[in-house]
Amino acid sequence: MEAIRILMDEHQSLAAIIHAIRHIIQEIKLGRLKPDFPLLDAMVNYLDEYPEKRHHPREDVYLFEPLKARTNEGAEVLAHLEREHAAAEERIQKLEKALQYYRDGAPDGLAQFSDAFDAYAEFYRFHMITEEREVLPLLHKYLTPEDWERANQGFAQNQDPLGGTKKSDAPEDFAAIFSKIVASAPAPIGLGAGPYKG
Numbered sequence: 001m002e003a004i005r006i007l008m009d010e011h012q013s014l015a016a017i018i019h020a021i022r023h024i025i026q027e028i029k030l031g032r033l034k035p036d037f038p039l040l041d042a043m044v045n046y047l048d049e050y051p052e053k054r055h056h057p058r059e060d061v062y063l064f065e066p067l068k069a070r071t072n073e074g075a076e077v078l079a080h081l082e083r084e085h086a087a088a089e090e091r092i093q094k095l096e097k098a099l100q101y102y103r104d105g106a107p108d109g110l111a112q113f114s115d116a117f118d119a120y121a122e123f124y125r126f127h128m129i130t131e132e133r134e135v136l137p138l139l140h141k142y143l144t145p146e147d148w149e150r151a152n153q154g155f156a157q158n159q160d161p162l163g164g165t166k167k168s169d170a171p172e173d174f175a176a177i178f179s180k181i182v183a184s185a186p187a188p189i190g191l192g193a194g195p196y197k198g
Contacts, residue, residue, distance in 0.1 A: 018121045066151070
């Protein structure tokens with residue numbers, strides 16, 4: 001099931017970037033790092049451009065829709081997940097607004113950004129757990145070979161944020177962005193080579 005392998009890889013990539021942002025925020029709070037806003041911008045942009053705008057729509061079209069066509073089992077959880085997918089713009093705007101508030105020098109800017117990010121990360125933790133524990137077994141149970149073939153083809157498009165997925169509004173790809181993040185982010189997230197240059 002290539003579609004499921006790709007989905008799980010993408011969940012791992014999302015978990016990794018969430019871990020990286022959480023680590024950086026903690027290091028700033030402890031005074032061991034100065035805020036690198038271009039780096040934080042790049043990370044938040046990834047969250048917007050990949051999971052929200054690419055990953056979720058493919059789940060809806062290639063997994064959730066065929067499952068709903070085959071069975072009513074899991075209808076409530078699917079409806080819940082689809083509502084969460086539909087709230088992507090509002091979710092990312094809260095995070096972007098909190099980052100801008102921090103960048104603007106508000107005295108409580110770091111605390112506000114940290115709280116907004118914690119809410120975002122907690123949402124995704126439960127969202128991915130729900131998909132993996134409740135929806136994946138239903139997909140294996142009900143999808144036909146034809147459904148899987150279509151899903152495999154759909155998920156193979158723009159699949160890897162670390163390997164060349166294009167941003168929607170710029171020629172730079174995510175592989176280049178992640179190379180810069182790894183070069184500039186502090187250990188153990190990256191190599192600590194210096195500020196991010198987007």
